[in-house]
Amino acid sequence: VxxxxxxxxxxxxxxxxxxxxxxxxxxxxxxxxxxxxxxxxxxxxxxxxxxxxxxxxxxxxxxxxxxxxxxxxxxxxxxxxxxxxxxxxxxxxxxxxxxxxxxxxxxxxxxxxxxxxxxxxxxxxxxxxxxxxxxxxxxxxxxxxxxxxxxxxxxxxxxxxxxxxxxxxxxxxxxxxxxxxxxxxxxxxxxxxxxxxxxxxxxxxxxxxxxxxxxxRTWRRLARHHFGRGRGWGRLLVERHQESGRLLNVDVLRTRLVRHVPERLARVARGVEGATPELRVEYRQVRLGVVFGAVASWAGMWAEILRPAPGKWAVLTGRPRQTVLTVLTGEPARVYLTDIDRVADRVTTIELSPSLPLPQASGEAIPLAVLAMDEAMSPASLLAIIAGGLDIEGMAYIVANANWLPTRNDWQVNASLTTKVRTWSRVVRGQMNGDFASTLPIWSLAGIVKSIRASR
The missing domain is CATH 3.90.550.10 (Spore Coat Polysaccharide Biosynthesis Protein SpsA; Chain A)
Structure with missing residues (x-):
């Protein structure tokens, strides 16, 4: 409120x-x-x-x-x-x-x-x-x-x-x-x-x-307007999944990726069917412009979904079994603890518990599904994690905080915190402790398409 x-x-x-x-x-x-x-x-x-x-x-x-x-x-x-x-x-x-x-x-x-x-x-x-x-x-x-x-x-x-x-x-x-x-x-x-x-x-x-x-009044202004509306819808999509605890996963993204434009155009067509004859004539004359605006909103939605932002998280995976997060530093931090319910080896719901401090004992492991960082947390407060136990039939992504984007070499956050990540899971290209850029292309549309194809 x-x-x-x-x-x-x-x-x-x-x-x-x-x-x-x-x-x-x-x-x-x-x-x-x-x-x-x-x-x-x-x-x-x-x-x-x-x-x-x-x-x-x-x-x-x-x-x-x-x-x-x-x-x-x-x-x-x-x-x-x-x-x-x-x-x-x-x-x-x-x-x-x-x-x-x-x-x-x-x-x-x-x-x-x-x-x-x-x-x-x-x-x-x-x-x-x-x-x-x-x-x-x-x-x-x-x-x-x-x-x-x-x-x-x-x-x-x-x-x-x-x-x-x-x-x-x-x-x-x-x-x-x-x-x-x-x-x-x-x-x-x-x-x-x-x-x-x-x-x-x-x-x-x-x-x-x-x-x-x-x-x-112009096509340029139409593109800007509907791109902005698409960003608003993308923001709502992300926030709904964060609030409900559901994963913003491959199935959700595939649905949005494929259906947004045709569903939008179908809604317009249904509305025009009940409109006056004069409006139906106008619609036929600008139908391609309507498609152009729908594509602009689709692009805006994806720009918002893939935009790095503090506190934003997404998990894209094939068939997850379990992720274990292990604290490697004693610095306290606040995270959202999650419990998973699965149906047919696919994540269907996640219930969020209250925001709690992680245990401060080094090496203490907690079975979790997603690490969603507090929006106010600085990169220096990010805890190192070990992601293990994943049965992946595609690519697995865990994005904890967009302010923390590991580098290709040693995944150094800043001078005060360096993370070492290892996994027992095979992914499409090499190991997760290898080339980070090839295994976590979360911020590119090509990476989304690649993960969708890999998960089929």
């Missing part, structure tokens, strides 16, 4: 208005007035409030403060990621429900009233249909990729996947911990999945309409 997002305190305070409209903006002085004016002009029988969270360096906050005195303006001291900005508005919101139209979105008349009506029917998540405000070829391609589940012409429906441009019942959103603050994109996807797991259902109501003004 993010600091300040306390559902119990919200229950005690009660709801002052029916709906809080939270707009996040970063250097949007060219478009913010139109977005806020569309909100202020809404006819809604129930009271609502408007909150602007500005974190840029231009006059966005000043424009709203001078032109719309009824709007609550929050200025963050430095540029903020979307999740942080969303949570800043959520902390001061007083509505029973909250909605987050972006500064690049113009809502249609009557949309707030329609949202409230849908929420009053018992839905904790509500979305509508999106019209395209960027009518260049790249803008259309990005529009279909981002809004396939909410195209004009689609009727009301309960949605299976995470909705876009969603409004929420505030208390369930607070109970879910608000939005993740460390991701550049897909922060709403993360919280929507949490709510879905808790049994909350999302509704699409076509009476809720808004125009999305995408920044993707």
């Amino acid at each position: 993010q600091e300040g997002l306390d559902p119990d305190r919200a229950r005690e305070a009660g709801d002052a208005v029916a709906l809080s409209v939270i707009v996040i903006a970063q250097n949007d002085e060219a478009t913010i007035a139109a977005s806020i004016a569309a909100i202020a002009g809404q006819e809604c029988p129930e009271p609502f409030e408007t909150i602007l969270v500005a974190s840029g360096t231009d006059r966005t906050a000043a424009i709203v403060r001078d032109g719309f005195p009824a709007v609550t303006v929050i200025e963050l001291p430095k540029p903020a990621l979307p999740g942080e900005a969303h949570n800043a508005g959520l902390r001061v919101a007083r509505g029973t429900y909250v909605t987050f139209p972006g500064s690049h979105v113009t809502i249609a008349p009557g949309s707030l009233q329609s949202r409230l009506r849908a929420h009053r029917r018992g839905y904790a998540m509500v979305t509508g249909v999106t019209e395209n405000g960027t009518r260049t070829p790249a803008g259309w391609a990005s529009y279909f990729l981002d809004h396939a589940d909410g195209l004009p012409g689609q009727g009301p429906a309960e949605l299976n996947g995470p909705p876009a441009h969603c409004s929420y019942a505030r208390l369930p959103l607070l109970e879910a911990g608000g939005f993740p603050e460390g991701v550049r994109t897909a922060e709403d996807t993360a919280v929507n999945r949490v709510l879905a797991k808790r049994g909350y259902v999302a509704l699409r109501d076509p009476r809720i309409r808004f125009v999305h003004h995408s920044p993707c």
Whole structure:
């Protein structure tokens, strides 16, 4: 739970208005007035409030403060990621429900009233249909990729996947911990999945309409935008496996490697089938651009999965039996201890125990599956390990901390700690105590493909 997002305190305070409209903006002085004016002009029988969270360096906050005195303006001291900005508005919101139209979105008349009506029917998540405000070829391609589940012409429906441009019942959103603050994109996807797991259902109501003004006016901008979205999804994939304790293994990566682009395109095609005839014509004209954007997001997802980062771990292996980690230094450190359940010689689940200090006695062995280092740990604190007992039908990878990347020669971390690693396992190329670069190509896509082929 993010600091300040306390559902119990919200229950005690009660709801002052029916709906809080939270707009996040970063250097949007060219478009913010139109977005806020569309909100202020809404006819809604129930009271609502408007909150602007500005974190840029231009006059966005000043424009709203001078032109719309009824709007609550929050200025963050430095540029903020979307999740942080969303949570800043959520902390001061007083509505029973909250909605987050972006500064690049113009809502249609009557949309707030329609949202409230849908929420009053018992839905904790509500979305509508999106019209395209960027009518260049790249803008259309990005529009279909981002809004396939909410195209004009689609009727009301309960949605299976995470909705876009969603409004929420505030208390369930607070109970879910608000939005993740460390991701550049897909922060709403993360919280929507949490709510879905808790049994909350999302509704699409076509009476809720808004125009999305995408920044993707050119193909270069489309590639950057969807590469960034792919990085957000990759970050969520890694974090889900870290939190659940499941291995980010060959099977998972093979699934993502093969299925991401076709599944994304199939989702767009399903959405277009229910859209208006005019939109179906536009889609046929930019279909190759849609494929281009899907490939860009696929590349971004892999860039994030393979990006070295402190505390990030991955294990790719054929058929693991057991890994033994042996402490070779007395320096205390914190790791996550894991226990493995196996079905048909394949790892299916891992349960994480609380973060505990390793035994300080030199040479004391602990049977573990993964060593996931504490994010705050420095390379000098990394314990040397012995990896043994692996029955490998491919390549085995153990990445403990991306700040610790052994060298080809003696795997020296720094002057204060040198590790000696030995193994009894045969791998595809030589021994693990031989050429490290050939046996742990974790940071290259070629290494992933090679490991997938080797594990078949």
